[in-house]
Amino acid sequence: LASVRANRRHVAALLARVQAIPHERWSKDDRVDWLLFRSQLESADFFDRILRPQESNPQIYVSEAANGVFTLLKKEYAPHRTRALAAAARLEQVPAMLATARANLTRPVRLYAKLAIDAVRGGDDLYTTSLMTLADSLSDTERARLLGARDNAVRALHEFADWLERGQPSMAEWRPMGDVQYRHLLRDVLLLPYTSDQIAMLGDVELARYRGLEAMLRNPSFASPDPARSSHVPKDQAEFLSVYESRLAEIVTFLNDRHLVTIPPYLGKFLIRQLPAAFKPTSPGGFMNPPGVYDPDPTGFYFIPTYDPASANFYIRAAIEDPRPILGHEGIPGHFLQLSIANHLTDEIRRQHYDNTFIEGWALYGEEMLMREGLYPDQSPSQGQVLRLSRYRAARVAVDVNLQTGRWTFEQAVKYFMDAGGLDREAAEGEAAGAASSPSQKIGYMVGKWQIMQLLGRYRDQQGPNFRLGAFHDRLIANGSLPVSVLEWLILDDSSSVRRLEQ
Structure with a gap:
């Protein structure tokens, strides 16, 4: 947890520096980028500070193990042997990662634990069946390494789920963040x-x-x-x-x-x-x-x-x-x-x-x-x-x-x-x-759909006889995955929502 807490302090310090930057006289594009970067830091700060997932949510550790294998399976980015050896290396680290999880989970939430247990109990096929489709070109030694790493990882996952089940009666109930947050x-x-x-x-x-x-x-x-x-x-x-x-x-x-x-x-x-x-x-x-x-x-x-x-x-x-x-x-x-x-x-x-x-x-x-x-x-x-x-x-x-x-x-x-x-x-x-x-x-x-519909109507009024639906769609998604409050400024030149958010 020491490194997690150090990262939280780093994010909070960086956010404070960004918030203090005098940006009011900047160009539209620079102000938009400042606002977006600030919100990215706000997100990292908020979810770690309020939810504290490393301490409360066992799902993140179970997902780390599953995603480590899943990402190697979903795309043919390299030969089977290369991906199988990468899987073995990742699986070898799972028992130690789950030991760290037990130390980190100082206040686990019962609901999150149940979801993690369900994921473990229903997840064996990912390791025992799907993963083994990559093992066809391994040598006997390499295959033995993969099987050993897999079996140890699956055993560690089920032992982790057993540990969670034993601890469930004393775990905290899920709690809302509250209206202020x-x-x-x-x-x-x-x-x-x-x-x-x-x-x-x-x-x-x-x-x-x-x-x-x-x-x-x-x-x-x-x-x-x-x-x-x-x-x-x-x-x-x-x-x-x-x-x-x-x-x-x-x-x-x-x-x-x-x-x-x-x-x-x-x-x-x-x-x-x-x-x-x-x-x-x-x-x-x-x-x-x-x-x-x-x-x-x-x-x-x-x-x-x-x-x-x-x-x-x-x-x-x-x-x-x-x-x-x-x-x-x-x-x-x-x-x-x-x-x-x-x-x-x-x-x-x-x-x-x-x-x-x-x-x-x-x-x-x-x-x-x-x-x-x-x-x-x-x-x-x-x-x-x-x-x-x-x-x-x-x-x-x-x-x-x-x-x-x-x-x-x-x-x-x-x-x-x-x-x-x-x-x-x-x-x-x-x-x-x-x-x-x-x-x-x-x-x-x-909420996003409603905002886009509202933006569409205003764009139609602004364009008048030149309006074309396809042109609106192209312009909308050409900006990336940005909040509609920002898109109002970029597309309609209306900064009223942004000004409220900057305050």
């Missing part, structure tokens, strides 16, 4: 010029709107994905992944034909892969990995849950019936396209900036934009899926705000997701766990 998070880290009450109200308004729009479908059951309505149900995991991946071409053709966004020539492939079970507790719908900021390989990945045609999981049912709404969010025009463009910025501060509210807002905006521009037949299950996806993203807002400010318990959040968001219990528990573990991540979708 949450407001600081909104303003100084996320650069959102709104209070927690305003954010909660926005979520309530959007939830009411999308529940009403679901009810206005000629067949409201279309909002709940049903594989039985699909013209083809994949026979196995391999076909499921292949069919999923192939549907992206339809979206790209649609976007190009209608000039809705410019797809740059450097954009790489977008591949669909199975989600390792170790990541399921907090990512029930899977997750997307964009190309690395400096990675010359432009490939992106989306990891989806294990295929089961009888599953009650919302994301599996949706993917079988029509994967395009989720593909539009995760792939093109959503995360993969937007983050790939951001990686090519020349301004390093903006290239490095990763505003979750804009990133998720853009992807959610893209879902509805594709629907309204005519990708799906009117009054179809695909339209219903888009409405349900927006409905439960709106429900996320209330959960995040009310959990983190202390107004709701964890169980209240789960029930709210099920009742208001229309999710099954498995998905609802994963969503609530994510909101507790990653404050503000869940509000980004609907």
